[in-house]
Amino acid sequence: MRSTTFFVAAWLCASSVQAASNVTAGGVVLLQPDQVIGARVTVDKLAPYLKQVDTAATRALKATKGVPASGGFLVVAMRPGEQSKIWLDFNPPLPQALATTLVDGARAVPVPAVKGTVVVAMKYGVGGGSAPSHAAPSPAEWKEVAKAAGVPLEIGDLVERSWK
Template identity: 75%
Template sequence: MRSILVFLAGWLCASGVQAANGVTAGGVVLLQAEPVIQARVTADKLAPYLKQVDTAATHALKAAASVPASAGFVVVAIRPGEQSAFWLDFTPPLPQALANDLIAGAKAVRVPMVKGTVVVAMKYGVAGGTAPSQPMPAPKEWSAAAKAAGKPLEIGDLVERIWK
């Protein structure tokens, strides 16, 4: 089985450049251990899916006019039944219309078959902002769910608690 990290590494090298339109792709962050992800989906299925989500996100970000420089994450979660959910963690936050367009485009991408919840994040800089340097996203919904749980949660469990 190909390593998820090896498969995504090539994509990271190709996507980490500043585009002329002010959108910077900063790579993929695995939010679960690689063996967990590998047990749930193959790299051959995950990488093309993430590339299509990246294309949809980049398209929405390129189409945005007059947005302030921002940096953040698009968090991607997929689970059995070809279901997907997305959370954004940008500073400053993206305008609501842009956030809605980005999520709608990402949700239109067909989800690969998986054997359990898989969660990753993609880093972006927008309107001249640089991709974030922090290692992990922290969407507001996640913080609230973690606090309500009263104990540390594995990312997959956390996502399942707040899945809409």
């Protein structure tokens, strides 16, 4: 699955950069090991889903004018029952109206069937900002849950505890 996943990441990145001059993309970050993701969803289901999420995100981001330069992550979690949850981790934070449009657009994409929680993130820059160089997101909600737990949490557990 690794080589296919990297192909998907490169494809998503290239399509976003070409689609919108005020939006840059830094690719897809797998927040779980390939073996975990591969056991829970096939690439032929995951790739089209991520492409549709990327299209919705790019559409929302490029529709904005005058947004301060920002970069960050759109985190996508999927779980059985065709459920999804989206978190944003942008610095500086996106304006609330844009954040709402971005999350709503990503959540509107039909979720593929998965056999357990799957978590990935997509990197973006908007308004002249760069996609983040750090490896993983840390949305505010996750920080609160991790602090309350008092111990390091595996990403799947962190996501399940953060799911509202």
